[in-house]
Amino acid sequence: MDSHEQADAYHSELNKLTERFMEEFDMTYVQLIGVLEMYKMEVFCEAMAVAFEEDEDGDDEYSTTGDSD
Numbered sequence: 094m095d096s097h098e099q100a101d102a103y104h105s106e107l108n109k110l111t112e113r114f115m116e117e118f119d120m121t122y123v124q125l126i127g128v129l130e131m132y133k134m135e136v137f138c139e140a141m142a143v144a145f146e147e148d149e150d151g152d153d154e155y156s157t158t159g160d161s162d
Contacts, residue, residue: 094102114120120128 111125115125
């Protein structure tokens with residue numbers, strides 16, 4: 094499965110989950126959007142933390158220490 098097909102599968106499953114929760118829990122669109130926004134922010138923060146950790150582990154090409162020309 095290529096990345097486009099994976100994204101489509103994720104979208105499809107997310108759509109099914111959203112519809113199920115709206116029906117079973119009688120959620121409003123406002124509640125649904127609020128929860129999705131909160132989850133989006135959690136994923137964003139997690140991604141930023143991973144990127145920050147990777148940046149700390151790598152070589153710092155902008156370091157002010159070391160030899161200068």
